[in-house]
Amino acid sequence: KQEVTQIPAALSVPEGENLVLNCSFTDSAIYNLQWFRQDPGKGLTSLLLIQSSQREQTSGRLNASLDKSSGRSTLYIAASQPGDSATYLCAARGSRLTFGEGTQLTVNP
Amino acid sequence: EAGVAQSPRYKIIEKRQSVAFWCNPISGHATLYWYQQILGQGPKLLIQFQNNGVVDDSQLPKDRFSAERLKGVDSTLKIQPAKLEDSAVYLCASSLGPLGGAEAFFGQGTRLTVV
Numbered sequence: 001k002q003e004v005t006q007i008p009a010a011l012s013v014p015e016g017e018n019l020v021l022n023c024s025f026t027d028s029a030i031y032n033l034q035w036f037r038q039d040p041g042k043g044l045t046s047l048l049l050i051q052s053s054q055r056e057q058t059s060g061r062l063n064a065s066l067d068k069s070s071g072r073s074t075l076y077i078a079a080s081q082p083g084d085s086a087t088y089l090c091a092a093r094g095s096r097l098t099f100g101e102g103t104q105l106t107v108n109p
Numbered sequence: 110e111a112g113v114a115q116s117p118r119y120k121i122i123e124k125r126q127s128v129a130f131w132c133n134p135i136s137g138h139a140t141l142y143w144y145q146q147i148l149g150q151g152p153k154l155l156i157q158f159q160n161n162g163v164v165d166d167s168q169l170p171k172d173r174f175s176a177e178r179l180k181g182v183d184s185t186l187k188i189q190p191a192k193l194e195d196s197a198v199y200l201c202a203s204s205l206g207p208l209g210g211a212e213a214f215f216g217q218g219t220r221l222t223v224v
Contacts, residue, residue: 004151034213043115043200044152044215089151096165097142097202097213099151 002027004092006100013080014108021075021103023090028068035064035075036089038102044089048075080107111135113216115201121222127189130219134182134203140164141178142213143186144200152200158184191223 003026013019023033032051036044048057048064050073056065063076073090087102114133122128134141139160144152155174157165160181169176173192178184188195198218204211 032212036215041220043113043217044202046212046214049212091151091213093213096154096157099144099153101149101151 002030002092002094002096002098004090004098004100006088006090006103008103009101010104010106012106012108015080015082017080017107019077019080019105021077021088021090021105023073023075023100025071025073025092025098027092027094028071029094030068031093033064033066033073034091034093034097035062035073036091038087038089040086047088077105080105082107082109113201113203113214115199115216115219117219118217119220119222121224122191124193124223125190127187128191128221129188130186130199130201130221132184132186132201132216134184134201135214138203138205138214139181140204140206140211141184142202142204143176143184144202146198146200146218148197155186155199188221191221193223196221196223 005024007022034049035047050057050066061078066073087104089102091097091099141158143155146152155169156176158178161178176186200218202213202215204213
């Protein structure tokens with residue numbers, strides 16, 4: 001059974017700081033790994049999708065990496081802004097899409 | 110491209126009542142998922158459809174939850190009777206296919222409060 005863990009559970013940083021969110025998964029037999037953003041009371045917005053054959057994906061200030069063999073993925077956010085404040089979820093796709101508990105990010109002005 | 114549509118956005122019911130949620134996936138997406146997200150937790154898969162057939166319902170509490178996807182498009186999720194612990198956000202998602210590199214897209218969710 002796939003288990004996905006995200007560390008830290010919560011993170012508070014000053015504006016402008018670069019930060020890394022961590023995601024680990026127990027079963028490396030995945031098709032892809034997807035990072036989502038969730039604002040309070042909202043649904044999930046897909047940020048980045050990394051296929052199992054890829055090492056990383058970039059979108060603007062976001063960069064996600066994937067190391068299947070070690071069961072880890074990281075989401076790097078450059079030059080953080082208050083608008084980045086949200087919960088970030090990673091999900092590993094094997095036979096089903098399994099989510100971690102999320103990292104609640106607060107970027108202070 | 111229109112996204113995944115869900116309704117209602119909010120619902121408050123008393124325990125032991127019944128409730129139904131509706132989802133319209135992105136056009137052309139064969140796979141549809143229902144997830145339950147309890148406050149402070151990650152989403153948990155309840156059921157996955159491929160067209161109008163069930164692929165995975167192993168985590169669906171079948172004594173009270175049911176779901177259907179008629180004609181392989183829209184889907185409804187029903188709870189009958191509701192319990193206090195069913196209070197959560199119910200998320201619908203869709204993707205082109207069930208496996209491989211298909212990206213999942215989520216709706217805004219339905220927030221259910223059982224009192």
